[in-house]
Amino acid sequence: MEPIIQLKNVYKSYGPRQVLKGIDLEIYPGQIIGYIGPNGAGKSTTVKILCGLINDYEGSVTIKGLDAKKDILTIKSIIGYIPELADMYDVLTPFEFLGFIGQLYHMPEELINDRMTRILRAFGMEENLHQRMDTFSKGMRQKILIASGIMHDPEIIILDEPLSGLDANSVIIIKELISGLAKQGKTIFYCSHMMDIVEKVSDRIVLIDQGRVIANGTFQELRQNRGNDSLETIFSEMTSTESPSLKAHDLINLFEKAEDKSKS
Amino acid sequence: MNIINKGLVSLALLPKFLYRKMGADVNDLRLILTTKLLIDDRRPNTLHVTRSRKQTKSISLATVGTMIISAVMGLFFLVSFAIGSNMVTQMTIYFTLFTILLTLTLITDFTSVLIDVRDNQIILPKPVTDKTFVLARLLHIFIHINKIVLPMSLAGLIFMGIRHGAWQAVVLLFAIFMVTVFSIFVINTIYLAILRVTTPQKFKTIISYVQIAMTIAIYGASQILPRMIDAQNFLRIDFNNKSWRWSVPTYWFARGWNFFQSLQGGRENLAGAILLLAVPVFSMWIVIRYLAPSFTRKLATMTSGSDGDVVMPKQALNESRSFWPRLTRNLSTLLTKSPEEKMAFQLTWKLTSRLRDFKLKVYPGIGYMAVFIFIMVFPNFRKNGMPETFSFAPGIVLGMTYASGFIFITSINQLQYSESFKASWFYLTTPIKNPGHLFSGALKAAAVKLFVPFALIASVIEIVLYGYTVIPNLLLAFSNVLASSIFISLLTFQSLPFSSGQTASQQTSVMFRFIGCSLVAGLFGFLHYLIFSFLPVVIIGIVLSLIANWLLINTLKNRSWSRVRASYED
Numbered sequence: 001m002e003p004i005i006q007l008k009n010v011y012k013s014y015g016p017r018q019v020l021k022g023i024d025l026e027i028y029p030g031q032i033i034g035y036i037g038p039n040g041a042g043k044s045t046t047v048k049i050l051c052g053l054i055n056d057y058e059g060s061v062t063i064k065g066l067d068a069k070k071d072i073l074t075i076k077s078i079i080g081y082i083p084e085l086a087d088m089y090d091v092l093t094p095f096e097f098l099g100f101i102g103q104l105y106h107m108p109e110e111l112i113n114d115r116m117t118r119i120l121r122a123f124g125m126e127e128n129l130h131q132r133m134d135t136f137s138k139g140m141r142q143k144i145l146i147a148s149g150i151m152h153d154p155e156i157i158i159l160d161e162p163l164s165g166l167d168a169n170s171v172i173i174i175k176e177l178i179s180g181l182a183k184q185g186k187t188i189f190y191c192s193h194m195m196d197i198v199e200k201v202s203d204r205i206v207l208i209d210q211g212r213v214i215a216n217g218t219f220q221e222l223r224q225n226r227g228n229d230s231l232e233t234i235f236s237e238m239t240s241t242e243s244p245s246l247k248a249h250d251l252i253n254l255f256e257k258a259e260d261k262s263k264s
Numbered sequence: 265m266n267i268i269n270k271g272l273v274s275l276a277l278l279p280k281f282l283y284r285k286m287g288a289d290v291n292d293l294r295l296i297l298t299t300k301l302l303i304d305d306r307r308p309n310t311l312h313v314t315r316s317r318k319q320t321k322s323i324s325l326a327t328v329g330t331m332i333i334s335a336v337m338g339l340f341f342l343v344s345f346a347i348g349s350n351m352v353t354q355m356t357i358y359f360t361l362f363t364i365l366l367t368l369t370l371i372t373d374f375t376s377v378l379i380d381v382r383d384n385q386i387i388l389p390k391p392v393t394d395k396t397f398v399l400a401r402l403l404h405i406f407i408h409i410n411k412i413v414l415p416m417s418l419a420g421l422i423f424m425g426i427r428h429g430a431w432q433a434v435v436l437l438f439a440i441f442m443v444t445v446f447s448i449f450v451i452n453t454i455y456l457a458i459l460r461v462t463t464p465q466k467f468k469t470i471i472s473y474v475q476i477a478m479t480i481a482i483y484g485a486s487q488i489l490p491r492m493i494d495a496q497n498f499l500r501i502d503f504n505n506k507s508w509r510w511s512v513p514t515y516w517f518a519r520g521w522n523f524f525q526s527l528q529g530g531r532e533n534l535a536g537a538i539l540l541l542a543v544p545v546f547s548m549w550i551v552i553r554y555l556a557p558s559f560t561r562k563l564a565t566m567t568s569g570s571d572g573d574v575v576m577p578k579q580a581l582n583e584s585r586s587f588w589p590r591l592t593r594n595l596s597t598l599l600t601k602s603p604e605e606k607m608a609f610q611l612t613w614k615l616t617s618r619l620r621d622f623k624l625k626v627y628p629g630i631g632y633m634a635v636f637i638f639i640m641v642f643p644n645f646r647k648n649g650m651p652e653t654f655s656f657a658p659g660i661v662l663g664m665t666y667a668s669g670f671i672f673i674t675s676i677n678q679l680q681y682s683e684s685f686k687a688s689w690f691y692l693t694t695p696i697k698n699p700g701h702l703f704s705g706a707l708k709a710a711a712v713k714l715f716v717p718f719a720l721i722a723s724v725i726e727i728v729l730y731g732y733t734v735i736p737n738l739l740l741a742f743s744n745v746l747a748s749s750i751f752i753s754l755l756t757f758q759s760l761p762f763s764s765g766q767t768a769s770q771q772t773s774v775m776f777r778f779i780g781c782s783l784v785a786g787l788f789g790f791l792h793y794l795i796f797s798f799l800p801v802v803i804i805g806i807v808l809s810l811i812a813n814w815l816l817i818n819t820l821k822n823r824s825w826s827r828v829r830a831s832y833e834d
Contacts, residue, residue, distance in 0.1 A: 053692050076695040087686035089611075089762070091618035096610075103607040104694035132618075148690070 002065065004029045004156065004187050005050065010059035012045050019045045020057070021211035027204075029155075032178060032188040034202030036195070036231075038239045042211045043191050047160050050189065051081045063156065077105060080154030082146050084161035090133040094120060094144050097133065098151060105152035112151070119147040122173065138165030146174065150181070157181060158189045163197065175201055199231040209239045268327055269301045272407040287395040296387065296400040301407065327411060335415035337365050342419055345427075346499070353503040355518035358420060359443050363514060366447045368478050369412055371454070371471065402556075405448075413444050428525070435524040439517055442544040446513065449547035452555040459559070472620045480631025487635045516540060599708050604696055605821070608705025608761055613713060615762055616675065621683045626675045626714070633670040633718065637725075640664050658737075658796040661726055665738055666789045668722040669745035672715035673781045676749050679706050680759040681766040688763035699760060700823030706761040707753055707820070711746060719745075736802045737792070743809035744788035750816040752781040757820070758829040 005027040012020040020042045027033050037043050048054040049061055052072040061068035063075045088097060095116065102112030120126050123143045133141060142165045150157060159178075163171050178201050182188050192198050198205060199219050207215035207222075215222055215238060219231060226234045236244050273294065277283070280290050305327055344357035387397055417440045425433035458470045509515045519536020523529050596609040616622055640663050682688075696702065719742050726734050756777050758764075795801040 051693050073695045073697055076693065079693075081693045083689065086689055087684060089615060089619075089682075089684050089687045091684075092614060096614060100607045100611055101690055101694065103603045103610075104690070104696060106603050106695075 001028055003027055004064055005189070006060075006062045007046075007049075008060040010046075010049065010057055010061060012042075012049065012054065012057040019211050020049075022059070023208070023211070023213060025206065025213065025216075027187060027189065029187055030182055030185050032182045032190060032201055032203045034198035034205040035189060035191045035208070036193070036198055036205065036235060037208040041208045041239070043208065044160065046208070047081075047158055047189070047191055050158055051079060052076050077152075078155045080149040080152065080157045082149035082157065082159045082162050085138060085142060085164050086145060088133055088141065088144070090136070090141075093130050093132055094125070094147070095129045097144065098147055101148045102151060107152055115151045115153075116147060119151060123147070123170065139167055139170060142166055143170065150177075154186070156187045156189065158191070160191045161193065162190075163192070163194060171197070195230070195232040195235055205231065207235065207238060214238055266305070266327060268331070268411070269298070269305070269407070272410055273297050273301070275410075276403045276407055283399060286399065287393060288399045289393060289396045292392050292396045293400055293403065296383075296392075296396070297403055297407070300383065300400070300404050304408070330411055331415045334369070334412045335418055337369075338416040338419040341365075341416075342423055345423065347501065349500050349502045350504065352515075352518045352522050353501060355439075355521050356503050356509075356512065356515045359439070359514035359517045360512070362416065362420075362440065362443055363447050363450070364482075366412065366416065366444065367450055367454075368482065370409065370447070370451055371475060371478070398556075402552075409444060409448070413440065432525045435521055438524070439521045439540060442520075442540055443514070443517055445544035445548050446517075449544075449551050449555075452551050452559060455559060456555055468620060472624055475624060476627045479628040480634075483628070483631050484635050487639065513539075513543065516543065595712060596705075596709075599712065600701075600705055602698065602701045604698060605701040605705035605708075608702040609709040612679065612706040612709035612761055615682070616710065616713060619682055619684070619762070621681075621766075622675075622678055625678050626671060629671045629674045633667055636667050636670070637664050637722065640667070658793055661730065661734055661737060662741060662789055662793055662796065664722050664726060665719075665741035666745060666785055668718040669715055669742075669749070669785065671718060672710060672745065673749055673752075673785065674778060675710045675714045676707060676753055677756075677777045677781070679710060679761050680757060680764050682762035683765070685763050685765045688760060691760050691763060698821065698823075699825055699828045700821040702760050703753065703757050703823060704817055704821045707750065707817075711749070715742075715745065736799060736806065737796060740792055740802055740806045740809060741789070743806060743813060744792060745785055747809055747812045747816060748781060748784040748788055750813065750820060751784060752777060754816060754820050755780075757823075758827075760828060764829070 003026040005025070007023050007025040010020050010023040011018065023042070023046060035043055035046065045054065049057055049068065050063070052068065052075060055069050055072065064078060066075055068075055092100075098116040099109075099112055102109075102116070107115075117126060117129065120129055120143075123146075125140060125143060128136070128140065133144065136144070142162070146162060149159070157178075163174060166174065175197065178188050178190065182203070190198065190202060202219065204216070204218055205222060206213055215225075215234075217225070222231070222234050223229065226237060228234045228237065276297065277290060277294060283290055283293065341358055341361045344361060345354050347357055348354045387400075417437065420440075421433045421436060424436045454474070455467075455471075458474070459467060462470050503509050503512075503515060503518075516536050516539035519533055520538075520540025521536075523533035523537035524540075526533075592610055592613045596606045596613070600606040600609050616626075640660050691699075691702070719738075723735075723738050726738065792805070795805060
């Protein structure tokens, strides 16, 4: 099977700072990829390259056999991008905002209306369709962003921390949505810090640190290789030079010492 | 912290003993105040545009700008001393101007400070007493007001000191303090009245409409009132003869000033003195006891909308079928070709009605335009009513017609900008082939919404006044306004609609663009003036102008991504 997303030796710098240092990645149709890494590892830069937001990188990126530098418009039409709590013109209503997004994907009006109504109904927000978004909570806004990323029925869905601000019930809906869409043959590129969810939903986990892929495999494979039970522990061991629990203890000691001093 | 703020903080904290007695912690007070003032100085200011993002000077331009503009206003108030036959009348005019402009300045410039309650989240969970918190808010307001009031009163105080003596100036300073207290009461009342008739969420929107209405009213009044008033009588006006005089609070203050400056006078002066002392004190008591707590409570509900579990009013109504959305949809279908152009048309139509910063920058122009047209049509308007005949002159017809494009020209200079510019990320993630279509869609929406209605009104007025013979000239003028606007858009549109934040340098460039666009339209207008009476030439002009429009809009539509400034920001 041909990979639907392929990154070969991708480098990207912001001025003197090199953010990606030769990323190689192959993703196949219908896979759910959990893309994880510490802050500043290069996750968002990879996402922006895949979505066509950045095109001044070195190396090769192909999506469905199309060169991401040359055929970016076709690529954009098969990708659905769901950013993390991105800004919106919140003086608009979801009906207006999603209508505009749908038009930019050249969807017919009836289809736009049908899809947005059904998606918002699933999120329990059907009655908020004509309400200005400046009255919405974070979770409601994130649901609208999710709707904007999937309403044109994309083949590849790129999610950047999609669960921010969502309540427990909505998280369950999104997790099932991700699994269901993958079963329909859609490819999911899931970028997150929430290890427990990545562990549960991903077919394959790609861990990057300092611009390089440092682990790539199923959760079972990672667990066998590292001899650990949870993704959180594996992540911490591979990306941190110092144990997080040691750092936490340092902080606790700081207060104990302060208390001792004040007593003495 | 800059020296001005330092001085004002020290002044505000002078009665430390009193604050401690009230239960406030003076150290906490000082810390909160200095932090708030630091934040204020880094906040953009609506009064002036000369602000850069990187502040290096200790006295920020925001503070200096506010103070300079206030001082200039204070100079303007000296006009009061040239009007009226006696000091009470002059002081009434002075205090009236002072109250109106102080209230307006505070509403326009201070609202953002007053309704910014983000500090609640930081301060309230900390061990800071309620008294300290409330007092910090009040003193912050006091300091900010002084940055306006002190320079605003400077010219009046100097004039009073030189002309009448030091004691009179001291009394004026005291009276100004009382007038300021009264103005705070007026502002609080206005805010609460607005909050009573609307939801806290719509508060900012309503405030922006109040700002627009006040700007229009002040400009309109400054232009039309002097024309309505007989200048000779006006200069000799004496409020002491007017039966309505006691219904104007600033007359009470003028009487009060008169009492204290001479320390003598009859019953009226004494009544004024009592009112000068009692009304501000009583109104301050109302503010502290009732208005401020009520306002703070309302503000608290304003901020709770962002994160919490807000109970939303459910709307079953299908608004998409109501008149205005249907009109927008039909117009966009009629006037645009591609989905991108249609989307930009609809987005622009909605955002130009809803974005606060756009409305504040563009809509006051309606007042300027209306007044300009009024003055052109009725140059000899007097208080006795409408003139019996209207003078017909090509200059008047053309002036009126080209002036109807004023709002449109102002709006196209603002179309690229928005405070919410980061919301434009979707332009880059969706498959937009021709970004030029976004420009043309936005321009068409602005033309239909902000030019066509005014052009129609101007046409009706001119046809009624001058007859059907003006129609060809009207058509040529409208076509020229459109052509010059598209021409300027071609030269200046770089960012997609509402996708750029407005920095100081961009605000300056907007001003230059507006001047440039006005000059181009003026040039067209001048050429039009030359051919005004030659109908065949006017008709040829219409054809040429329409062709120019067609060519220009197509050039704009073909603009590629390489000529668009677009960046994605997290």
